Amino acid sequence: MIRTHALTKVFRTRDREVTALDDVSLHVPEGEIFGVLGRSGAGKSTLIRTVNLLERPTSGTVEVGGRELTALSARELRAERLRIGMIFQHFNLLSGRDVAGNIAVPLEIAGVGRAERTRKVAELLDLVGLGQHAKAYPAQLSGGQKQRVGIARALANDPRVLLCDEATSALDPETTRSILDLLRELRASLGLTILLITHEMDVVKSICDSAALMEAGRVVESGTVTDLLARPDSRLARDMFPLGLPAPSTGTTILDITFRGAETAHPFVSTLARTYNVDVNILGAAVETLAGRQVGRMRIALDGSFEDNVVPIGYLREQGLQVDVLDAYDSGFAPAALPAQLPDAVPTLVKEA
Amino acid sequence: MPWDELRPLLWTALQETFTMVGWTMLLTVAIGLPLGILLVLTDKGGLLAVPPVNKVLGFVVNVGRSFPFLILLVALIPFTRWVMGLFGQATAIGTDAMVVPLTVAAVPFFARLVETSVREVDRGLVEAAQAMGASVPVIVRKVLVREALPSLVSGLTVTVIAVVGYSAFAGVIGAGGLGDLAIRYGYKNFDDRTMLVTVVVLIVIVQAVQLVGDFVSRRLSHR
Numbered sequence: 001m002i003r004t005h006a007l008t009k010v011f012r013t014r015d016r017e018v019t020a021l022d023d024v025s026l027h028v029p030e031g032e033i034f035g036v037l038g039r040s041g042a043g044k045s046t047l048i049r050t051v052n053l054l055e056r057p058t059s060g061t062v063e064v065g066g067r068e069l070t071a072l073s074a075r076e077l078r079a080e081r082l083r084i085g086m087i088f089q090h091f092n093l094l095s096g097r098d099v100a101g102n103i104a105v106p107l108e109i110a111g112v113g114r115a116e117r118t119r120k121v122a123e124l125l126d127l128v129g130l131g132q133h134a135k136a137y138p139a140q141l142s143g144g145q146k147q148r149v150g151i152a153r154a155l156a157n158d159p160r161v162l163l164c165d166e167a168t169s170a171l172d173p174e175t176t177r178s179i180l181d182l183l184r185e186l187r188a189s190l191g192l193t194i195l196l197i198t199h200e201m202d203v204v205k206s207i208c209d210s211a212a213l214m215e216a217g218r219v220v221e222s223g224t225v226t227d228l229l230a231r232p233d234s235r236l237a238r239d240m241f242p243l244g245l246p247a248p249s250t251g252t253t254i255l256d257i258t259f260r261g262a263e264t265a266h267p268f269v270s271t272l273a274r275t276y277n278v279d280v281n282i283l284g285a286a287v288e289t290l291a292g293r294q295v296g297r298m299r300i301a302l303d304g305s306f307e308d309n310v311v312p313i314g315y316l317r318e319q320g321l322q323v324d325v326l327d328a329y330d331s332g333f334a335p336a337a338l339p340a341q342l343p344d345a346v347p348t349l350v351k352e353a
Numbered sequence: 354m355p356w357d358e359l360r361p362l363l364w365t366a367l368q369e370t371f372t373m374v375g376w377t378m379l380l381t382v383a384i385g386l387p388l389g390i391l392l393v394l395t396d397k398g399g400l401l402a403v404p405p406v407n408k409v410l411g412f413v414v415n416v417g418r419s420f421p422f423l424i425l426l427v428a429l430i431p432f433t434r435w436v437m438g439l440f441g442q443a444t445a446i447g448t449d450a451m452v453v454p455l456t457v458a459a460v461p462f463f464a465r466l467v468e469t470s471v472r473e474v475d476r477g478l479v480e481a482a483q484a485m486g487a488s489v490p491v492i493v494r495k496v497l498v499r500e501a502l503p504s505l506v507s508g509l510t511v512t513v514i515a516v517v518g519y520s521a522f523a524g525v526i527g528a529g530g531l532g533d534l535a536i537r538y539g540y541k542n543f544d545d546r547t548m549l550v551t552v553v554v555l556i557v558i559v560q561a562v563q564l565v566g567d568f569v570s571r572r573l574s575h576r
Contacts, residue, residue, distance in 0.1 A: 081485065105482070
């Protein structure tokens with residue numbers, strides 16, 4: 001639905017050049033919620049603004065719904081933009097118009113008649129749950145309500161695509177959740193394709209099917225969230241399900257287990273302990289329900305060396321679990337790393353006490 | 354001057370002032386508003402960025418604003434006659450003719466105020482409108498002017514008051530109005546009562562304009 005090919009954007013100021021996008025190629029399939037994660041300055045904002053050409057790329061192409069936007073004339077581009085909704089971090093509502101008036105703007109731009117506008121605005125107000133606020137002005141609304149107006153406005157011309165530019169970054173966690181729930185519902189009911197950018201891992205975790213991590217203008221990692229989870233070297237997965245540093249220990253084998261979906265229904269830890277008569281010590285776990293499936297990572301310790309535990313590990317792998325054996329502490333890596341952490345942690349505790 | 358004699362003079366002067374200020378403001382909005390918007394649009398990073406055009410417009414506006422009004426009034430006499438000629442009465446004298454220099458002075462003044470107001474409209478709103486597929490004229494109408502409206506009304510109020518002030522020089526080219534009445538009868542004839550009454554009337558007018566302007570501006574603002 002959205003496809004960018006080799007996008008590059010270079011900003012030139014008087015004496016320096018900043019490469020905001022460096023060869024970014026993304027594909028967002030129809031009906032998917034795709035999240036681009038990155039710190040501020042990573043180029044994600046430039047990326048989303050390039051998708052509807054608010055920002056012209058220095059090179060590369062953008063295709064939305066099968067039309068190459070970068071090849072269109074100004075007039076054709078405006079026509080295409082009617083079908084690409086966008087919502088913003090700071091909502092960008094007209095302060096001089098009430099809620100209904102704000103939602104009507106894109107309809108006016110599209111040349112929709114007055115009667116049809118009134119009907120459509122009422123429908124959109126219901127859709128985002130703001131029926132009773134039609135006559136309120138943006139200044140009288142809470143952040144969450146403003147974003148709902150923004151969403152209603154973005155959907156006015158029945159777009160197939162919705163772009164969300166840090167749409168929840170100005171909202172508190174609870175409101176963020178309600179807005180994300182709304183987006184998820186809209187995707188289901190309207191078949192929207194959603195591209196969102198955020199610096200909040202929670203946003204990606206709670207609604208995205210796929211995600212990309214951006215750094216210094218480049219996409220350093222991307223894929224479906226479940227696939228990313230399967231990759232032991234995935235930084236996105238590691239950030240989503242942090243297990244921390246492994247505790248130094250001798251005489252045990254430490255495993256990082258990643259599970260994605262159905263396996264968790266099966267109580268593998270207790271089965272493991274019972275069947276192979278091994279002691280299982282859970283060192284850490286981060287589990288979440290993603291798109292209705294239980295996914296996450298768990299770190300466990302088994303008594304004995306790796307050689308002693310080949311059979312139980314084989315059993316876990318047979319269950320469809322991904323098992324990574326951590327042996328860093330034997331090489332002396334972790335003990336060296338850990339004490340360096342401790343002096344930082346201790347004074348904090350003292351201060352709090 | 355006895356009150357009975359002063360009253361008809363005052364009435365005529367009041368009408369003349371209203372005529373001059375009224376026409377001037379009409380023309381000033383018609384020319385100054387687009388000019389002010391153009392100053393924003395053509396600027397670097399604007400929606401119709403043409404920096405050379407912007408520089409020229411800015412220069413012209415500054416030149417217009419550099420003249421003390423009295424000097425502008427005199428310097429413009431040939432121009433005024435020419436413009437009035439277009440309307441079939443080639444004269445640089447009288448209340449109608451006074452509208453020309455007043456407009457020339459008020460347009461750049463108002464245009465700068467418009468520019469400031471329009472610049473203050475959040476860039477995000479312009480961007481949102483662009484993302485919705487709005488063309489530049491639509492953005493100007495529905496976003497820039499509409500969002501700047503409360504501030505534009507305040508600018509208009511300031512301009513009206515300035516024009517009322519400028520109109521006091523009307524006597525120089527034989528036009529009437531309250532200022533002329535105050536100078537000719539009050540100052541040159543040492544008639545304190547005329548002076549006092551005229552000044553009071555001017556104060557009332559300025560206060561009324563400011564009051565109405567503030568009220569309208571507040572009603573338009575929903576921040």
